[in-house]
Amino acid sequence: MKAKILTIFFSLILSACVLWAVVKINNSRPIIGGSFKAQNNGHDWIFKDEPKDLNLLYIGYVKCPDICPMTLSFINKALGELELKDKSRVRFIFISVDQNYESVQDVSGYVKQFNSTFIGLNGTKNQIDQIITLFNLTYKIENDPKSYLGYSITHSDRILLLNRLGIVISQLPSPRSSDEILKKIRENL
Amino acid sequence: MKYLFAVLSFFILVASLANSSFGEQKIVLKQVSVDPLEISEARIFIPLKGSSATAAYAKLKNNSDQDITLTLVNVESFSASEIHESLVRDGKMSMKKVDKIIIAAHKSFEFSPGGHHIMLFDATQNILANQKLKVQFKVNGKAQSFDFNALSRF
Ligand SMILES: [Cu+2]
Numbered sequence: 199m200k201a202k203i204l205t206i207f208f209s210l211i212l213s214a215c216v217l218w219a220v221v222k223i224n225n226s227r228p229i230i231g232g233s234f235k236a237q238n239n240g241h242d243w244i245f246k247d248e249p250k251d252l253n254l255l256y257i258g259y260v261k262c263p264d265i266c267p268m269t270l271s272f273i274n275k276a277l278g279e280l281e282l283k284d285k286s287r288v289r290f291i292f293i294s295v296d297q298n299y300e301s302v303q304d305v306s307g308y309v310k311q312f313n314s315t316f317i318g319l320n321g322t323k324n325q326i327d328q329i330i331t332l333f334n335l336t337y338k339i340e341n342d343p344k345s346y347l348g349y350s351i352t353h354s355d356r357i358l359l360l361n362r363l364g365i366v367i368s369q370l371p372s373p374r375s376s377d378e379i380l381k382k383i384r385e386n387l
Numbered sequence: 388m389k390y391l392f393a394v395l396s397f398f399i400l401v402a403s404l405a406n407s408s409f410g411e412q413k414i415v416l417k418q419v420s421v422d423p424l425e426i427s428e429a430r431i432f433i434p435l436k437g438s439s440a441t442a443a444y445a446k447l448k449n450n451s452d453q454d455i456t457l458t459l460v461n462v463e464s465f466s467a468s469e470i471h472e473s474l475v476r477d478g479k480m481s482m483k484k485v486d487k488i489i490i491a492a493h494k495s496f497e498f499s500p501g502g503h504h505i506m507l508f509d510a511t512q513n514i515l516a517n518q519k520l521k522v523q524f525k526v527n528g529k530a531q532s533f534d535f536n537a538l539s540r541f
Contacts, residue, residue, distance in 0.1 A: 260435075263442040263507070264473045265480050267435065267540060268500045300437075308437035311541070336479060344484050346467035346508045347440070355480035371478050374501060 230366040231358070234329045236293060236319040239306040243319055245364045251287040252387050253360040257335055259296035259351050260308045267312075268374075273357070274313045275376035276383060284387055293329060294320040295337040295353055333358055333366065359386050423451035424490075424526050429535040431462075431507065431522075433514050443468075443505040443522065443535055444498040449490040453527075457488040459505060460523040460530060466509035468522075473501055482506070 233246035245253075254273060258266035273290050280288065290313070294305040302320055309318035320326065330337060337353040359368040359382065370382045429445035443462065449455045462468040470485045485503065490496045498504050505522070514520070518537040523530060 260438045261440040262482075263432075263438075263440040264471070264482065264504045265475075265501060267432070271540060304437035308435055311435055311437075342484070345469060350482055352479050352481035354478055355475055356478055372475050372480075 230332075230334050231360055232332055232364045234325075234332055234364065236321040236325050236329065237302045238317060238319050240302050243317070245360075249360075249362040249364065250289040251362060252289075252383060253362075253364070254288065254290045254383070255293065255333065255358040255360055256290070256356075257293045257295050257330070257337060257353050259294050259353070260300050260304050261296065261347065262351070265355060269355075269357070270309065270312045270316070272373055272376040272379055274316075276379035277313065277315075279376070279380050280383065287387060288383060289315060289317065291317045291319060293326065294318070295326055295330070296339070296351060297321065297323050297326055298339070299349075357382070359383075421450050423449065423453075424455055424457075424531070425450055426533045429522070429533055430538045431514075431520055431535045433516065433537050433539050434507075434510050435540065439509050441507050441510075442500075443507060444500065445533075445535065447490060447496045447498075449492060449494055449496075452492050454492055455490045456527055457490065458486065458525045460525055462505065462507055462523070462535075463521040464510055464512050464514060465507040466511055468508070469506050470503065471506045472503050475501075 233244060235242060235244050237243060256266075256269060256273070258269070260266075270292065277285065277288060277290065290309075292305070292309045294300050297320060300320060305318035305320045307318070309316035321329075329335075335354040335356075335358075337351060339349055339351050342348060342350040356369050356371040357373050357379065358366050359370070361367050368382060368386050370379065373379050425448040427446045427448075429443070431443040432441045434441040447457070459468055459470050470488065471482045472485050473480060473482050488496060488503070496503075514537050516537060516539050519534040520537060521532045522535050523532045525531070
């Protein structure tokens, strides 16, 4: 009888420990990200087909004249400063959230002017929205009758750093210099 | 030794005289050329392939004793131009159109990446590096043009 009570008692303690560990792990590392599918220059592009050791992801739009090209320039500069052996281990992916006005050729050709290794993606609204949800990002296209363009896009301004599985291992909010990007890459490579 | 000292002091005297007269000249020149609105580092990024929009930046200084109200009229070789401000809030970036800029007396203002910029749409011609493009503002209601230098992003 005593042995039975003891067994039950210890099983309870053990279960509580397991439960605590699971909750703790889940809380400290919520898993964001994974593989995704979009369009690159008119072809399907699937992340898990050719992941790098470290993958940088940024969303924006090609007609964004200020923050997006500044960010792309900084990323190009940061990658240029990496040691030769590390250069091929890192890749930058830009995803356009402007499905209505930007063709797949526009996006791919646009980013390649900054760096020939940059991948420029867009896709159907459905594909883009899935990616946005997967990575916990946001964007919003709003009519703007005051502006010549007629619309404006609000979007997340942060670089996500993904591992080979597409899981977010780190992020850099509002990157404003190539040095901070380079530091972040080195920390995670 | 005495001779050497004399020569040296002579040179120092001549040098300091030359310096001071040069300095005076500079001050006089500056007084003549001061505009109420001074613009420097005025640049336009040549549009990139695939994008119909680009931006212009500059540093502005109000040298006058009055506030300056600045509005944008047009930019040579572009179909449209607007003053915009990039804003980052809660990790999200957005842009909004700004109708006018007010620069207080003797203060500076900067169109700079990530802040205020002149957004340009649909170039009407191919723009080459180092080409000068006229940007027309209204400065306190009066039209005034400034040359902006076309630059490549790379
Ligand atoms: Cu803008």
